[in-house]
Amino acid sequence: MLQKMFAKHTTKAFAAEIRDLSQMLADMSGLAENQVAHVIKALADGNPETAREVVEGDAAIDSMQRKIDERVVAAIARRRPAVAGLRDVLGILGIASELERIGDLAKDIGKRIQTMNSDDLTRGATLGLRHMASAVLAQLRDVIDSLAQRDVKKAVDVWAGDQDVDRLCAVLSREVVGRMTQDPAAVTFGIHLLFCTKNLERIGDHATNIAEAIYYMVEGQRLLGERPKADATSMMTI
């Protein structure tokens, strides 16, 4: 009886830890989403000042990850959760690591923007780039919503939607390579644009990893089947 009460007390205390950690994770998600939205705006507007702010802003995400890491260790050591609780808390740890990598990718895009000149950026901000960037941002926003609401259906939609991002990435990459082949002066700029495109595609991949983690936390099992993949940039032969 005493043991049962103790278990219940632990469970309650642990639920409070999960609540606090979820709030920290929501704050971290907000930072990451903000960074991605800003760097996409900087890319579309050719604004090196916004890009600089994104590069500087990454440190806040890294520091948030370290705080979550430490809090997770403390929570497990203090509350000694059972398997289900552990999955929850390790899921939070994994999602924080995905968000940290999203931040790194936004920062890398920010650095590249600062070295491109604004004429190039204006020429580069094609419909293809806008399409892809808004698709990635939508995926990221949806997965963050699904995390806040523990909405598995939405997480599965994000997971399935990654192939649309991959397809837009392939189209855009072909467009950029075509221009580089025709105009040697466009080569260096084109390379930066290709890496930005690839970084956006990888942000989409991390959103999908988060979707898988949410599914695992809520359902206690892995999303079945091979992830739908339409990223053909490594197969590009044009």
Added chain:
Amino acid sequence: MLQKMFAKHTTKAFAAEIRDLSQMLADMSGLAENQVAHVIKALADGNPETAREVVEGDAAIDSMQRKIDERVVAAIARRRPAVAGLRDVLGILGIASELERIGDLAKDIGKRIQTMNSDDLTRGATLGLRHMASAVLAQLRDVIDSLAQRDVKKAVDVWAGDQDVDRLCAVLSREVVGRMTQDPAAVTFGIHLLFCTKNLERIGDHATNIAEAIYYMVEGQRLLGERPKADATSMMTI
């Protein structure tokens, strides 16, 4: 007294878990090192068959990571370790995730090799590429040794050595871009080579992340100071 004995028993049992997990991690490191060594050979020899084997071989690394993940959850739930033990076991979890990403990068290089033609590959296998590839492989081997021996000094050397890899990456990237600017026919091939170079550089970054994790596991504190960074590819203006 009973509690102390129990704690001791738990500690001993937990040490056995850590030993088993360390063995699994050593096996996984071996797989990852092997994949990287093979894909580098495929790149230097222009061998699509070896590249295909690397692409297929990645599934074994992914499956190993899932086994380690599950084993970590079981070990914590069963043994309820204190903070130091938790750090160890979460360090193992983090390193497994770095190794999985190293495997993904080797696989991506393997996919690209399969789409390049062998003449291009022969032309692309320059001294610069060989230098960089062997530097990355050496970093990976050193960090795996340092993990097996819990050798903090060696881990710090890997951490500090990452800037050499970054420098070689920058030199090689400039070389490839130079050729692309002069010869429009070299553009598509050059892009694949640039992404392979970037992937090798990222494998070096993951080796450095593993070095940081080893340091944290052994010393109980983070490596001080900003990581030495000489990756200038995102700043490339030539």
